[in-house]
Amino acid sequence: MGRRPSSAPQMGWNSWDSFGTTVTEGEVLANARFLAERLAPAGWDTVVVDIQWYEPTARAGGYNDDAPLLLDADGVQVPAPGRFPSSAGGAGFGPLAGQVHDLGLRFGIHVMRGIPRRAVDADLPVPGTPYRTGDIADRASTCPWNSDNYGLDHAHPGAQAWLDLQIDRFVGWGVDFLKVDDMLAPYHADAIEALALAVARAEERHGREVTISLSPGTHLSLAHLDHLRRHADLWRISDDLWDRWDDVEAQLTRTARWAPHQGEEGWADADMLPLGRIGVRAERGAPRDSLLTVDERRTMLSLWCLARSPLFVGGDLPTSDGGTIADLANTDVLDVGRHSAGSRELLREGDLVVWGAEGAGPCAGVRWAGLFNTGTETLHARVPAASAGLPAPSPHDVSSLRCGTSRGPRESGSVTDLWTGEEVRLVPGSSETGGDAVIDVEIPPHGARLLRVQPK
Incomplete structure (x- = not known):
């Protein structure tokens, strides 16, 4: 049964x-x-x-x-x-x-x-x-x-x-x-x-x-x-x-x-x-x-x-x-629970914990990353996009979203903070990151940055 x-x-x-x-x-x-x-x-x-x-x-x-x-x-x-x-x-x-x-x-x-x-x-x-x-x-x-x-x-x-x-x-x-x-x-x-x-x-x-x-x-x-x-x-x-x-x-x-x-x-x-x-x-x-x-x-x-x-x-x-x-x-956030697959912890170093997930169903092609600060002080986190499960963004083509429509369209491949609706800019990589673009964000004490990349 x-x-x-x-x-x-x-x-x-x-x-x-x-x-x-x-x-x-x-x-x-x-x-x-x-x-x-x-x-x-x-x-x-x-x-x-x-x-x-x-x-x-x-x-x-x-x-x-x-x-x-x-x-x-x-x-x-x-x-x-x-x-x-x-x-x-x-x-x-x-x-x-x-x-x-x-x-x-x-x-x-x-x-x-x-x-x-x-x-x-x-x-x-x-x-x-x-x-x-x-x-x-x-x-x-x-x-x-x-x-x-x-x-x-x-x-x-x-x-x-x-x-x-x-x-x-x-x-x-x-x-x-x-x-x-x-x-x-x-x-x-x-x-x-x-x-x-x-x-x-x-x-x-x-x-x-x-x-x-x-x-x-x-x-x-x-x-x-x-x-x-x-x-x-x-x-x-x-x-x-x-x-x-x-x-x-x-x-x-x-x-x-x-x-x-x-x-x-x-x-x-x-x-x-x-x-x-x-x-x-x-x-x-x-x-x-x-x-x-x-x-x-x-x-x-x-x-x-x-x-x-x-x-x-x-x-x-x-x-x-x-x-x-x-x-x-916040349906942008709730989409993560309802329309994702492969969700997992990717990284844990000190006060930083990183999760990633892939979109499924109506969110196919979307990638999400969660960056958590378990510490009591603001954390300046620099995480290679690939280490958070995110593809490098491509600032081309504005498309209507199939997933996460509550805040309107975003650039295809852009990175969006789902709690603020703000676009998160990635900084160029270095030899230390193998040339990978880097997520460069501040995370408040006991806080999180929940990020979404739209499909290209």
């Missing part, structure tokens, strides 16, 4: 960085409407309700022990009506998913691996089987940071039946995206396979395509790549990432390891973008605008796009600053 190909990494909004376990229906819809109006034209198309939508006493800054999860008669989670009033009367997320779909967007939810402990303690019948929920739980398999669930005993025939029921119910509500947590650290191969089977059955029953996203990615090894590609659409490659430079810088190494393996068979996910207004009622930190500087934000977006990571912004979009929204809507 394999997942269906996806030509580009997924893009959307997730409630976690802003609202933690406490997001409300009104907040989800406000962000969905903003996404549809301001960011969907740039390719952002999914809205995800993160963890504990079924916990009526959920609070900011942590999880409650022995939380009074809301379950239906089969032990399947249902939305807390105090936060999701349209779910009342057994409607589940159907009404909310319908409103998100009406905006032209996809709807996603978060769920933990396994089965709720309260369902196990109640020893409920598993419909269509002679088994009960107390029979199918693996009580020794628990999440170290959330106590809501036990694992499922996937050697027991009743476990798949209950999981099929749970996933079918979610997909029946109109769920298009499932973020399933506590799957990768440690690596639960049996749970991943069972999930993929349950999703495939629900897709066939409901005629709906569902994206499978796995978390978290703590110490995730490339040894699992083939298995992940067969059973998931995207998978995290780190623990939770927040608005700290150290978190962003650490992803340079992780994404360099995974970037050569990105493609339509599945996407390594560098985690959510903690940008804009975050921490409103979040798991970590007080309400704030992201603590990343503008340069750090652009480094993050440049790296995520060069690495072809999925993009899920975590800020509350309606209250986020205009600069952040403009950067998220």
Whole structure:
């Protein structure tokens, strides 16, 4: 069994960085409407309700022990009506998913691996089987940071039946995206396979395509790549990432390891973008605008796009600053993630890290280079164009662009900074560069220059 190909990494909004376990229906819809109006034209198309939508006493800054999860008669989670009033009367997320779909967007939810402990303690019948929920739980398999669930005993025939029921119910509500947590650290191969089977059955029953996203990615090894590609659409490659430079810088190494393996068979996910207004009622930190500087934000977006990571912004979009929204809507930058191939790290010397990528599809012939400064001082970088994967420019012939049209035409072969729209002049080479033209730029502390060369 394999997942269906996806030509580009997924893009959307997730409630976690802003609202933690406490997001409300009104907040989800406000962000969905903003996404549809301001960011969907740039390719952002999914809205995800993160963890504990079924916990009526959920609070900011942590999880409650022995939380009074809301379950239906089969032990399947249902939305807390105090936060999701349209779910009342057994409607589940159907009404909310319908409103998100009406905006032209996809709807996603978060769920933990396994089965709720309260369902196990109640020893409920598993419909269509002679088994009960107390029979199918693996009580020794628990999440170290959330106590809501036990694992499922996937050697027991009743476990798949209950999981099929749970996933079918979610997909029946109109769920298009499932973020399933506590799957990768440690690596639960049996749970991943069972999930993929349950999703495939629900897709066939409901005629709906569902994206499978796995978390978290703590110490995730490339040894699992083939298995992940067969059973998931995207998978995290780190623990939770927040608005700290150290978190962003650490992803340079992780994404360099995974970037050569990105493609339509599945996407390594560098985690959510903690940008804009975050921490409103979040798991970590007080309400704030992201603590990343503008340069750090652009480094993050440049790296995520060069690495072809999925993009899920975590800020509350309606209250986020205009600069952040403009950067998220920069289609010249987003083209790198959506229409590139062969992306990789090319050079790492001191504070300088250089990435390169080639255009594909509508961007065929384009070349991109990312020059990153991990240091705390402005860096004067002189990099031979060939070392950044860029051909020498030829200042001839103005052509209309097939790729990167948001700032108008550029000279064929010219080098453009995608954050400023300015043309970057290359300087003549020397004997030290073998005659190669040289990119000669200043890069601010923790900043990036994301460069594009148009096809000749």
